[in-house]
Amino acid sequence: MNRHNFLGHLTLALAVIMVAAFIGQMRSWEKERIARPAQTGSTIRLGDQAGAIQIDQSGEAEVLVRFKRGISEEQIETVVRGFDDIIEDEIEAVDGLAVISDADGLDAAEIDAYRALRIVEYIEPNFDINLVEPELGDDTDSEINDDFEMTEMIGRSGAAPNDPQFAEQWALNNTGQRNGKHKADIDALKAWGKTHGSDKVVVAVLDSGVDYTHPDLISNMWVRPDGLAPYVDAQLGEIDDLHGYNAAENNGDPMDDNGHGTHCAGIVGAEGDNGEGIAGVNWKVEIMPLKFMSAGGFGTTKDAIEAINYVIARKKAGVNVRVISASWGSTQRSRALEDVIRKAGEEGVLFVAASGNSNANTDRVPHFPSSYNLPNVISIAAMNRSDELASFSNYGPKSVHLAAPGVEILSTWLNGQYKEASGTSMATPVVSGVAALILSNENDLSVKELRERLLKSVDKIDRLQDKTVSGGRINAALAVKDN
Numbered sequence: 001m002n003r004h005n006f007l008g009h010l011t012l013a014l015a016v017i018m019v020a021a022f023i024g025q026m027r028s029w030e031k032e033r034i035a036r037p038a039q040t041g042s043t044i045r046l047g048d049q050a051g052a053i054q055i056d057q058s059g060e061a062e063v064l065v066r067f068k069r070g071i072s073e074e075q076i077e078t079v080v081r082g083f084d085d086i087i088e089d090e091i092e093a094v095d096g097l098a099v100i101s102d103a104d105g106l107d108a109a110e111i112d113a114y115r116a117l118r119i120v121e122y123i124e125p126n127f128d129i130n131l132v133e134p135e136l137g138d139d140t141d142s143e144i145n146d147d148f149e150m151t152e153m154i155g156r157s158g159a160a161p162n163d164p165q166f167a168e169q170w171a172l173n174n175t176g177q178r179n180g181k182h183k184a185d186i187d188a189l190k191a192w193g194k195t196h197g198s199d200k201v202v203v204a205v206l207d208s209g210v211d212y213t214h215p216d217l218i219s220n221m222w223v224r225p226d227g228l229a230p231y232v233d234a235q236l237g238e239i240d241d242l243h244g245y246n247a248a249e250n251n252g253d254p255m256d257d258n259g260h261g262t263h264c265a266g267i268v269g270a271e272g273d274n275g276e277g278i279a280g281v282n283w284k285v286e287i288m289p290l291k292f293m294s295a296g297g298f299g300t301t302k303d304a305i306e307a308i309n310y311v312i313a314r315k316k317a318g319v320n321v322r323v324i325s326a327s328w329g330s331t332q333r334s335r336a337l338e339d340v341i342r343k344a345g346e347e348g349v350l351f352v353a354a355s356g357n358s359n360a361n362t363d364r365v366p367h368f369p370s371s372y373n374l375p376n377v378i379s380i381a382a383m384n385r386s387d388e389l390a391s392f393s394n395y396g397p398k399s400v401h402l403a404a405p406g407v408e409i410l411s412t413w414l415n416g417q418y419k420e421a422s423g424t425s426m427a428t429p430v431v432s433g434v435a436a437l438i439l440s441n442e443n444d445l446s447v448k449e450l451r452e453r454l455l456k457s458v459d460k461i462d463r464l465q466d467k468t469v470s471g472g473r474i475n476a477a478l479a480v481k482d483n
Contacts, residue, residue, distance in 0.1 A: 061106040062088065062126040062302060063114075064336040067096035071119045079117065083110060089235045091305055093312040093343040096121065097336055099302050127332045129304065131208070131260055131297030134357035134392035134423045159192050161273035161283065165418060169278055170385045171267075171405030171430060178408075180385030186405065186430060188281065190477035191437060196272060197282030198440035202321040203268050203432055204311050204349075206304065207261030207328065209254040209291030212243050214262060214412050216270040216277040222288040228317060231310060244289035245310045247303040254289035258297055259414045261289065263421050264327050266412030267429035268436065277418055278410055281433025281476065282440070288314075288321055293328070301334045308340045315347045322439050322450075325432035326353045327425035329367050338372050345376025350447050352432045354424035355379045356394035363396040371399050376447045378454060382406025382427040383473055387461060393424055395467040402458055402470040404430040434476045441481055453479055 067076050073090075080087055080100055091097040102110075114123045160166065160173070167177065172188035174180050202222055212221045224230070224242050231241040236250055244254040256262045265287050272283025290310065292303035308324065315321050324344060341351050353370035355362060362371050362379070370379035379400045382390040384407040394400060406427030413419040431454065438453055439445065445453070457479035458472025465471040 062099055062101045062300075063106055063111065063123055064126060064302060064305070064334070065098055065100050065114060065123045066094070066121045066336065066339070067098070068119055068121045069095060071096060075119065079119070083114070087235065089233070089302075089306060091309050091336075091340060092234070093309045094336070094339045097305075097339060099126070099306075122335050124334060124336060126300050126302040127330060127334055129293070129299045129301065129328055129330050131258070131293065131328060131425075132357060134390070159189060161192075161279040162275050163270075163272060163277055163279045164275070165278045165410060168410050171409055172279065172281070174385060178385065181387045184383075184385060184387035184473075186281070186434065186473070187475050187477035188279075191434075191480045192272075192283070194477075194480045194482050195437055195440045197269065197280075197284040197437055198443075199284050199286050200320060201282075201323075201436045201439045201443065202286045202288050202319055203282075203323045203325060203436050204288040204290050204321050205261055205265045205268065205429070205432075206290045206292065206307055206311075206324050206326050207256075207264055208258035208293040208295075208297065208299075209246065209256035209261045210244070210265040210287060210289035211256045211262040211412070211414050212254070212289055214266075214414075215416055216274070216412050217262070217265055217287065219271050219274070220269045220280070220282075220285050220287055222286040222319075225319075228319070231313065236306075241310075244291070245307060246291040247307040247310070248292050248294060248299065254291035256289070256291070256414060257295040258293060259419070260293070260297065260327070260421075260425065261291070262413055263409075263411045263419065264325060264425060264429040265289070266418075267409060267426060268325060268433040270412055277412065281430060282436050285433075285436050285440075288319075290324075299328070301332075301337050305337055305340045308337075308344055311349060312340075312344055312347050315344075315349060320443070321349060322443075323350045323352060323432050323435050325429050326351060326369060327423070327428045329354055329356050329370055331365065331367060333366065333368050337369055338374070341369055341372060341377065342374050345374060345447050348447055349376065350435055350450055351377045352428055352435065353377060353379055354428040355381050355396070355400045357382075357392045357423050357425075358394055359392055360394050361396055362394050362399045366399065367394055370394075371396075376451065378402070378431065378451055380404055380406075380424055380428045380431050381464075381468055382422070382424045384408075387473070389463060389467055390422070390424075392422075393427075397466050398469065400468045401455060402431070402468055402472060402474055403427065403461075403464055404474045406430070431474055434474055434479050437476055437480050 272279035356367035
């Protein structure tokens, strides 16, 4: 070690010791100040305008810290040990990004001390993310009208699938069923005249997991290839990711126990023309389940980040994952989540995100991750069967890119069942599915080219002109080129 390196390490060590001593005293004062919580598991919020830090009184506190470029792992470890904290996980895809936890609880003084260090770019809470069901206004119509002929279903392409519930899938082929508007759909039948999808294209569904045993999904589920070794993370260890990844529990079983992720997966790729249930936008595709939400629909940015980090690692290992479908969000902006999504884009992965269900203008009230201004992010609004923007859907002439069917969408559910659901959560996998259809014929498209194709492949709708960037609803037949 030369003289300059020695002095640098000595200065850093002395600084950490002094800060740690100060933190110890501050912690003592803070413990005296904070009243004992009424019950275990309660949450106390500490911090400033940069974001409240959640401290779980019954367990460890976690924050996401990104250290500046050029800071070595040895320096990072020295700083973290000086605070008596541990590095729970390093996010390999993003240089210097780490999940730091403290069994004693991270208090406001310690957060401020981290933030004050010159080697820290930013520090932020591990934000909560919750699934929120939209409040349906005049979008639904329970009156069923079956007075249409099968010839109407096949007349636009001559190639309707034999799935018994396909007639109820208005998003794919709107014949006016249940008082809908004829042809207010994605024109799937015409698109299927060009391609049914491909099992060479992988779509990652980042959600509550997927019921990978569902009879209408099992043939289209991604399974780790025989020649690919199990996933290994330096801090998390080896994970047998045969069926995908569970970031919530740090294991290889992403089985859905909520239903939301399974519903989204079926929209992307329930097996088509198999005489079972419904058809997905893709009859053939590979769906990679990523679980970061619990049975109750609760997740965190940390777990979402770890799941995206997994996708990037698998992409680098040769898995042709080209799309992440993300039907969730929050008004809390996470720089760490933004950084890892950006890295996914650099690896050739499109990130399709729900615009949100608050009937809000996201130009004014951003919704993340859909509002990140990144070249691989595309934000999706929801339409009803009458070709109207759903009453709950967020919108934004500068921040929401296009719309897709998202009301009363029939798809797969837990335990081999099927269910209708509504939300921008449902519109998002429609677009993810169309992206996969495009790639089935043109796998060499860059993220930029794929995103531009989607934005141009819309049916223009007057009432969307001041609500979305493209001013239209996705049209799969326009998006897919002949093979």
